[in-house]
Amino acid sequence: MATADEVHISDNDLKPFFVLHKASNSQQHARKPVGRTSRKVKVNLSSSLAASDESQLLDDQLHKNSRMKNFHDAWVKIESTIKDVLHNINADVFNEINGWVQKSFGAICSSGKLDTNKATCSYPIVTDVTSNQIFTAFVVMSNIEFVDDLQTFADLGVHLQSHGCHMANLSSVDFSAKSGIGGCLRSLLRQILNGSTDAADISILASWYMEHDNYKNPVVVIIEDMDRCSASVLSDFILMLSEWVIKIPVILILGVATTLEAPKNILSSKAVQHLSPSKFFLGHPTDRLDAIIEAVLVKPCSGFLVGHKVAAFIRNCFLRQDGTLTSFVRAVKMAIVQHFLMEPLSFTVKGLLDEEVAEADAWPRQALDLPSCMRLSEPKSEALLSGASQMKEVLNLWSSVVLCLHEVGKNQRTTLLDLYDEALDPKLYNLRNSDHLEVKPDPQRPSWNYDMHGQSFERQKGGLISRTIRQIRDLPPAALHQLLEKWDKQTEGVDMIHEKVKELRLQEDDNLKEPPTRSRKQTIRNNGNSDKLSEKAAALITCMTREHMQPIECIPFHEIVCFRNADKLQAALVGDPRKRIQLDLLECNKFLKCSCCCTKSHNVPISSMHDTSLMYTLAQEHGNLINLHDWYQSFKAVISQTTVKDKHKSKVSPSPKKRKITAQPQIITEASAQARFCRAVTELQITGLLRMPSKRRQDYVQRVAFGL
Amino acid sequence: MSKEETPQVTRRTTRLSATHTPNAIQSPTKSINLPPLSLHNLVYGEQQEPLTFDDLISSLPGRKNQIFDLLRLLGPVNSPMSPMFVYGSASTGKTSTILRVFRYLNRPFVYSSCRTCYNARQLFDNILNQLLLHRKSENNGYSSAKKCEKPADFVNLLKEALVGVVDGLKRSSSSKKLNGCVNGSMVYLIFDSLELVRDWDKSGTILPLLFKLHDVLKVNDVGLIFISSSSLDTYHSETGFVDPISVYFPDYTEEGLRQIFMRNQANPKLRSAFLDVVLKPFCRVTRRLDELSTALSPLFKKYCEPLDDLNVIPDEETKRKLFSCLQPHIGPALNEILGVTSQSSVEAGIKNNLKRKGGLKKFGNDSIDDIDFHMSTSAKYLLVSAFLASRNPATLDASFFDSTGGSANQKKRRKTSEKSKDLKEASEQELFMKGPGTFPLERLLAIFQCIASSDEYSLENDEDPQETTGLGGDFGENNLMSDILLQVSSLCNANFITKGGSCPLEGSTRYRSTISEDLALKVARSLKFPLSKYLYRR
Known part of the structure; x- marks a missing residue:
């Protein structure tokens, strides 16, 4: 038996075996119950797998495939969800812009149409000074990075085109100083005329417009990132359009990344005179992010969730470093890839997704070995059976409570990002369960730093949720009414909470039935009622957070759907190249793994080190400026393998030549030392760590970007 | 159809x-x-009813003298003329006056603007196309009539085309076919915005060619008119051609502006009351018609707002009332270059939110900004450090950011004499006039590191408790420090930092922060960074 097994294992080790069987999933499925034990299956180094000794190799292969499939499904789902969310957010603005375009076009046409000859003539049609203004929309993106909005503007182009406009999407690449005004005209014509010409002459556009459209639809030019355009080219472009303004009904849409001050700063005053501007606002990036988080991570749309640490990492990335949706989506994708790659049980995720699949509800037996399940006290087989459905229930409860809290916080601009982060924290949840929310906080904001650690600090940390709850108490009746309505909507389908919310709403209705202004006394009583009501609402949400807001990491079997390894994610996302170069230079023996310098501690410069690395190590002793002579001397001293004592001597004696000859086993000539020195300095300069001597200080090089 | x-x-x-x-x-x-085009098309607005002389004068208020000048210089039909140079500052009615005059005279002309024709080839093409009655269309693939790159070719082709056109005009006028439509057989070439040629003509050959064109062509039946916003002296002219006769268009007088703004008004009395109020202060700022009209038209709407009936003839009482309504708007309008109107209803909501937010006590949270666009924390720090690097002299960096260096230096400062004080003031003045200073990337990074790392600590301690525990601390540090160069480039793209040319002495790129102090303060406030403490005040 043992030998047979061994044979099998060695067979299985052959790659072709896997390849052959990869395609035929169904056959293997049939063979599965037979079972084949294999001992060394540690393909994946996940902690949860470490314990599972009796997983099956074929199963594993099968599961790998299904994990792969699950990943694809989940990612497709997430991607389409994000797309939908963004589409919904933009829909209003797009419609508004479209309305404005049509209105502006009406205004242009109202000044009377031109006949063919006049519309293509070269002289300007002068009617009135104000009439040679171009209708311009400034679309404010309110994010300093504009990557997110590339797609938005492409969508806007499609949207307007579907309403009959002739579209051209230009970007700052077309408005570079290098290609000049000809460049942007060329790409404008290419887009509008569908590439039927390569010339760059605006009179062509006029002729084309007369031939093809004749004042039925406007020509809309979108410039995505106005801030990046070459100022003079853009100004020239606008001035040129203004000469043709009645002849070609052009409407400009300019994307502004930061503030409305930007166009004033960029454009020449002459060009500004020719704009008749309006402004539109795209959704604020935090709002958009909130919407995406709600759709993707709070409501479990894909059977994939992230743990608290990962959420905190993503939040930090967004707030501190990048601040784009693009990078957020990238982080989520990276997380999802790693999750399905690392978690062997993630093939069962499907149970969480499909509502109908009842038999797939139970988690596989291996799941019992998950650490979260170890803690479980109740009978484990039961937990396995109810598995996915129970988890789904808990997750639904959690998400509806979070969304209810968000509804409260919206008034105070509490972002879902922060709330989500806090609601995921398992520590806080445990704290909450031990009476934390009942503790009355100080009436004025407590100073954060009176106690740096321990209980009180933890309490401060959970401040956002309790603060949000406190806000309910101060709500005026009308706002409370709206809030309850929203809660009603949010909790639909989650019976446990929904009932309570309904009850509360009934009470409120009763209160409202009384005519509001009968007498002074009555109104006072009414106020009292509404106060009581808000107390009740606060109590309800407190109770909800305590009982139902169970973070994913406190649920048994959460490892299957939840990705928690923030360090992995960080390693994948944050490259930190500059710091890396410097660290690696200092510890080059880690990479070179040569026998000569491995043994000694890495901070001591020795002659066997690589020149560049040695130089950089020596440079650490200097400050901002490095005296070239000193540096060279110490470099030479090291490479000629002097002892520390000798090095001291060399500093004292001004004639290094003499010492060199006496104290070295292999002969390093002055010339070769200088050559090595020069090459190392150049390498350091190329890596951007050094700046060469300036004219003012000819014998010093400057260290650049230390520590960054 | x-x-x-x-x-x-x-x-x-x-x-x-x-x-x-x-x-x-x-x-x-x-x-x-x-x-297809015909010779008719060389005349302005070929199918319109003729313009009388009175119409001409009244349609261009304040330009009577110039019209007389132009008519005198153009002379009677078919009389040869020497080149004419029309100049005057922007928006003084040069182009419209000339086009009007040609419409009145019904003489054939070829107009080309050096703005639309942004290089020599475009200019040549444009003129030749018009003379050869060629129209770019889909049928000919939007191509030009003649390919012409070199000035010499252009002169030959132009001569050919001109002779053709003039012959055609002569023939038709003798056959009386075009009678009443096209006046005379002389063709006028009009070059508008000539000052731009100096920008795009790098070789410096086009301007002399244009000025000499009349002599070179040796065609009698052609007139040349140059329109420029700068005077003839600014074209560094070589010898070899006769200076054209210049016609100067002065700025509009207040009276002229008034007449222009009174044109086509439904309620002249109301308009004149409005102009009484606003025209004087605005004229002190600018006399340019385009600037004035963009500034005045929204103001006039404001002025009319309180009125129910726009046809009412205002008496003194209402005038005073309207003025008091308008007065608060005049000041801002004087300073406003670009009045952006809002179309959206959503926007009102946003503004409300902002207002409410402003009134609130801010929570210790780096997601809530005072600035209304999103910027990551590290970009904010970078912006603040760029601002500091631009404002503070580099020599003071040590005293600001080094805890030991600063105070000692300050205390050592001796009492200064009157004279040195004056000197210092002068140098301060000079610094102020120079604007924000430049700085190398290293200095920016050093300052960034100082303020970000020191502030990181305080931020974690008293504002952002979420960062201190566990992973927060080291995340924060890592995240702020990495990808800094990316942030620098995105700040450059947003025009908050400009990348100057390299300094010839040092050979490295220098940067300059262009943000206003207001914005810097706002950003610093959102970081809770005590900017004023680090700012060197002269």
Whole structure:
């Protein structure tokens, strides 16, 4: 038996075996119950797998495939969800812009149409000074990075085109100083005329417009990132359009990344005179992010969730470093890839997704070995059976409570990002369960730093949720009414909470039935009622957070759907190249793994080190400026393998030549030392760590970007 | 419309029918053939009723003298003229006056603007196309009539074309076919915005060519008119051609502006009351018609707002009332270059939110900004450090950011004498006039590191408790420090930092922060960074 097994294992080790069987999933499925034990299956180094000794190799292969499939499904789902969310957010603005375009076009046409000859003539049609203004929309993106909005503007182009406009999407690449005004005209014509010409002459556009459209639809030019355009080219472009303004009904849409001050700063005053501007606002990036988080991570749309640490990492990335949706989506994708790659049980995720699949509800037996399940006290087989459905229930409860809290916080601009982060924290949840929310906080904001650690600090940390709850108490009746309505909507389908919310709403209705202004006394009583009501609402949400807001990491079997390894994610996302170069230079023996310098501690410069690395190590002793002579001397001293004592001597004696000859086993000539020195300095300069001597200080090089 | 594919005669009806169905969505493939051009088209607005002399004068208020000058210089029909140079500052009615005069005279002309024709080739093409009655259309692939790159070719082709046109005009006037439509057989070439040629003509050959064109062509029946916003002296002219006769268009007087703004008004009394109030202060700022009209038209709307009936003739009482309503708007309008109107209803909500937010006590949270666009924390720190690097002299960096260096230096400062004080003031003045200073990337990074790392600590301690525990601390540090160069480039893209040319002495790129102190303060406030403590005040 043992030998047979061994044979099998060695067979299985052959790659072709896997390849052959990869395609035929169904056959293997049939063979599965037979079972084949294999001992060394540690393909994946996940902690949860470490314990599972009796997983099956074929199963594993099968599961790998299904994990792969699950990943694809989940990612497709997430991607389409994000797309939908963004589409919904933009829909209003797009419609508004479209309305404005049509209105502006009406205004242009109202000044009377031109006949063919006049519309293509070269002289300007002068009617009135104000009439040679171009209708311009400034679309404010309110994010300093504009990557997110590339797609938005492409969508806007499609949207307007579907309403009959002739579209051209230009970007700052077309408005570079290098290609000049000809460049942007060329790409404008290419887009509008569908590439039927390569010339760059605006009179062509006029002729084309007369031939093809004749004042039925406007020509809309979108410039995505106005801030990046070459100022003079853009100004020239606008001035040129203004000469043709009645002849070609052009409407400009300019994307502004930061503030409305930007166009004033960029454009020449002459060009500004020719704009008749309006402004539109795209959704604020935090709002958009909130919407995406709600759709993707709070409501479990894909059977994939992230743990608290990962959420905190993503939040930090967004707030501190990048601040784009693009990078957020990238982080989520990276997380999802790693999750399905690392978690062997993630093939069962499907149970969480499909509502109908009842038999797939139970988690596989291996799941019992998950650490979260170890803690479980109740009978484990039961937990396995109810598995996915129970988890789904808990997750639904959690998400509806979070969304209810968000509804409260919206008034105070509490972002879902922060709330989500806090609601995921398992520590806080445990704290909450031990009476934390009942503790009355100080009436004025407590100073954060009176106690740096321990209980009180933890309490401060959970401040956002309790603060949000406190806000309910101060709500005026009308706002409370709206809030309850929203809660009603949010909790639909989650019976446990929904009932309570309904009850509360009934009470409120009763209160409202009384005519509001009968007498002074009555109104006072009414106020009292509404106060009581808000107390009740606060109590309800407190109770909800305590009982139902169970973070994913406190649920048994959460490892299957939840990705928690923030360090992995960080390693994948944050490259930190500059710091890396410097660290690696200092510890080059880690990479070179040569026998000569491995043994000694890495901070001591020795002659066997690589020149560049040695130089950089020596440079650490200097400050901002490095005296070239000193540096060279110490470099030479090291490479000629002097002892520390000798090095001291060399500093004292001004004639290094003499010492060199006496104290070295292999002969390093002055010339070769200088050559090595020069090459190392150049390498350091190329890596951007050094700046060469300036004219003012000819014998010093400057260290650049230390520590960054 | 669909049946009438044939051009020429049916063209007019085609367009008329098109006007009746403005909303019909046309198929992109169908196109109307444009009619061929004829000699008629060389005249301004060939089918309009003739303009009388009185109309001409009254349609251009304040330009009477210039019109007389132009008419005198153009002379009677078919009289040869020497080149004319029309100049005056922007928006003084040069182009419109000349076009009007030509419409009045009904003489054929060829107009080309050096703005639309942004290089020599475009200019040549444009002129030749017009003279050869060539129209770019889909049928000819939007190509030009003649390919012409070199000035020498241009002169030859132009001569050819001119002779052709002049012959055609002579023939038709003798056959009386064009009588009443086209006056005379002389063709005028008008070059507008000539000052731009100096920018795009790097070789410096086009301007002399244009100025010499009259002598070179040796065609009597051509007149040259140059329109420019700068005077003839600014064209560093070589010898070899006769200076053209110049006509100067002075700025409009207040009276002239008043007449212009009074044109086509429904309620002249009301308008004149409005102009009484605003024209004087605005004229002190600018006399340019375009600037004034963009500034005045929204103000006039404001002025009329309180009135129910726009046809009311205002008495003194209402005038005073209207003025008091308008007065608060005049000051801001004087300073406003670009008044952006809002179209959206959503925006009101946003503003409300902002207001409410402002009133609130801010929570210790780096997601809530004072600035209304999103910027990551590290970009904010970088912006603040760029601002500091631009404002503070580099020599003071040590005293600001080094805890030991600063105070000692300050205390050592001796009492200064009167004279040195004056000197210092002068140098301060000079610094102020120079604007924000430049700095190398290293200095920016050093300052960034100082303020970010020191502030990181305080931020974690008292504002952002979420960062301190566990992973927060080291995350924060890592995250702020990495990808800094990316942030620098995105700040450059947002025009918050400009990348200057390299300093010739040092050979490295230098940067300059261009943000206003207001914005810097706002950003610093959102970081809770004590900017004023680090700012060197002169």
